[in-house]
Amino acid sequence: MALLRGVWGVLRDLGKSGMELCSGCGNRLRSPFSFVYFPKWFSSTLGSYPKKPMSSYLRFSKEQLPIFKAQNPDMKISELIRRIAELWKELPESQKKMYEDAYKADWQAYKEEINRIQEQLTPSQMISLEKEIMQKRLKKKALIKKRELTMLGKPKRPRSAYNIFVSESFQEVKDGSSQAKLKYVNETWKNLPSSQKQVYIQLAKDDKIRYDNEMKSWEEQMIEVGRSDLIRRKIKNQTKDGIGEY
Numbered sequence: 001m002a003l004l005r006g007v008w009g010v011l012r013d014l015g016k017s018g019m020e021l022c023s024g025c026g027n028r029l030r031s032p033f034s035f036v037y038f039p040k041w042f043s044s045t046l047g048s049y050p051k052k053p054m055s056s057y058l059r060f061s062k063e064q065l066p067i068f069k070a071q072n073p074d075m076k077i078s079e080l081i082r083r084i085a086e087l088w089k090e091l092p093e094s095q096k097k098m099y100e101d102a103y104k105a106d107w108q109a110y111k112e113e114i115n116r117i118q119e120q121l122t123p124s125q126m127i128s129l130e131k132e133i134m135q136k137r138l139k140k141k142a143l144i145k146k147r148e149l150t151m152l153g154k155p156k157r158p159r160s161a162y163n164i165f166v167s168e169s170f171q172e173v174k175d176g177s178s179q180a181k182l183k184y185v186n187e188t189w190k191n192l193p194s195s196q197k198q199v200y201i202q203l204a205k206d207d208k209i210r211y212d213n214e215m216k217s218w219e220e221q222m223i224e225v226g227r228s229d230l231i232r233r234k235i236k237n238q239t240k241d242g243i244g245e246y
Helices: 002-018 040-047 056-071 077-090 093-119 123-151 161-172 178-190 194-224 233-241
Strands: none
Touching: 056 077, 056 093, 161 178, 161 194
């Protein structure tokens, strides 16, 4: 559990440092607030918003990770994080306090800067800016979730017969733009004889079996490590009802 908590902490940290809102998306933000028009000044104002300071443990992890990687270049990131978590656990309280004090100081500076920016906005600007901030959080949450599931080894979803065909055909068509290639592949699929389509349908069925087997194993692992929130709802209900194997 300590290992997984360390992984999730680093993922959250990466999400904070690696994401910028609406890079090159223009003045309109999509769902869930696509009906709202955001003037250019909102993006510039949001861009000046300070990032939340890292917790004392994440600050320590970020500091130690390059050191551990340099000392163990072939070691997996999960093992590095586990060792950093163990080192933090054994760290004397006096040294932990240094990181905690740094976090508190940064948090105070963060709040002061937020207040300074908000005092310059009108009430209507504040409402619109809050919506933009929420959009940023939703996008960041989705990105972090995707990274987390990748780190935890969640199996890739099965492909449909059409998707398998498109993937193969796209590589064979060398000339033309992506849009032209896709149009050509779509027309080819529509006119493909049923006997040939059946080959891709069978491949899709095989991929579905692969996915179901891998998901069963993966969800069992997630239950063992206390992440039952990641298993599918149907499986979760079966577990509650005591059905057992699925």
